[in-house]
Amino acid sequence: MPRWRTIGNTHVALWNARKQWGKPHMxxxxxxxxxxxxxxDNVTHNYxxxxxxxxxxxxxxxxxxxxxxxxxxxxxxDLASVDADVAMGVYCLRQKxxxxxxxxxxxxxxxxxxxxxxDAWACMRWVNNKEIAEVDGVGLGLTLIHRHxxxxxxxxxxxxxxxxxxxSIDCQSHGFSQKAHFxxxxxxxxxxxxxxxxxxxxxxxHLHRREELP
Numbered sequence: 519m520p521r522w523r524t525i526g527n528t529h530v531a532l533w534n535a536r537k538q539w540g541k542p543h544m545x546x547x548x549x550x551x552x553x554x555x556x557x558x559d560n561v562t563h564n565y566x567x568x569x570x571x572x573x574x575x576x577x578x579x580x581x582x583x584x585x586x587x588x589x590x591x592x593x594x595x596d597l598a599s600v601d602a603d604v605a606m607g608v609y610c611l612r613q614k615x616x617x618x619x620x621x622x623x624x625x626x627x628x629x630x631x632x633x634x635x636x637d638a639w640a641c642m643r644w645v646n647n648k649e650i651a652e653v654d655g656v657g658l659g660l661t662l663i664h665r666h667x668x669x670x671x672x673x674x675x676x677x678x679x680x681x682x683x684x685x686s687i688d689c690q691s692h693g694f695s696q697k698a699h700f701x702x703x704x705x706x707x708x709x710x711x712x713x714x715x716x717x718x719x720x721x722x723x724h725l726h727r728r729e730e731l732p
Contacts, residue, residue, distance in 0.1 A: 527707060527715070527731075531588045539594040544577060562681040565658070565673035573668060580663045587659040588705030588715060597662040600650055602697035604667060604689055607660030608645075609704040610716040610726045617716055617726045620657025621698040625686045627677075630656060633698075634725050641700070642720040648701030655686025655696040660704050667694050705729070 536543065548564040565582070572580045579598070583589060587609060597605040610617040611632075618632035619641065633641050633653065644651050658681075671688045673681045689696055705715040713731040 527588050527705075528583070528585050531590070531705075532583055534591045535589050535593040535595075538591045539598075544575065546571065558675060558680045562673055562675050565681055569668050569673055573665075578665055580665070580668055582658045582661045582663070584659045586707040586709075588707065589660055590702060590704065593660060593702050593704070594662075596699050596702050597660070600662070600697050600699055602650075603664050603694035604655065604696040605662045606653065606655070606657065606696070606698045607702040607704045608698055608700055608718050609657070609659050609706045610718055611657070612706070612708065612716075616724060619718060619725070620659060621651070621653045621700075622656040622686070623654060625654040625656045625683065625690070627687065630683070638725060641725065644700035645703065645718065645720045648699075650697050650699050653696050653698045655689055656682055658682040658685065659706065660702070667692075670694075707731075 536545065546568065548568045551564055551567065552560045553563060554560050569580070581594060581597070587607075589607065593607055597607065606621060609620050611620055616634070619634045621633050622630050623633045623636040624631040633651070640651070643649070667689065670692050671685060671694075674684055675681050676684050686696065703718045705717050708714050708716060715729040715731065717727050717729060718725060719727040
């Protein structure tokens with residue numbers, strides 16, 4: 519959980535997912551070390567600290583869960599079942615007005631296209647059937663990364679985007695497969711203005727809905 523705040527909704531949801539998973543695992547928070555005035559740099563710094571710690575263990579896979587992502591109970595179980603080097607859950611990004619999904623059909627230097635922009639009908643079909651689809655990556659809010667990937671790829675920034683963008687590009691460069699599980703739909707907490715959660719929702723015109731928080 520590498521961001522700067524902790525939101526209770528995330529902890530409750532993640533606890534329930536860990537209970538359903540039920541297998542041995544380590545749980546560590548990386549969020550308090552803020553050496554830079556740049557928030558993106560701090561996020562990257564904490565991700566890289568977590569990667570280095572992970573590689574000193576005998577764990578098989580690394581699960582990133584950011585502190586504003588509400589995961590379903592099936593999150594860990596379903597992502598672990600995906601036949602890919604990197605497996606992602608699905609959530610809405612903060613970018614208004616479309617709040618496109620984090621699952622991108624194209625990620626490159628200076629260019630990115632979400633599957634919700636490229637083919638919304640495909641996204642609707644994948645969600646309705648809880649399918650797994652290939653992606654170019656982006657968005658580490660809920661992402662399971664197998665050990666051999668992190669032995670080759672580190673978390674870093676090389677431009678104006680956050681580290682998730684460059685991680686996706688580096689995975690492509692190494693030939694690592696990236697897939698999204700469209701049966702693992704996550705909420706994204708928004709705390710600017712009114713507090714609410716964005717949810718992917720294929721029944722809505724713009725493929726998302728808002729859940730207001732008290």
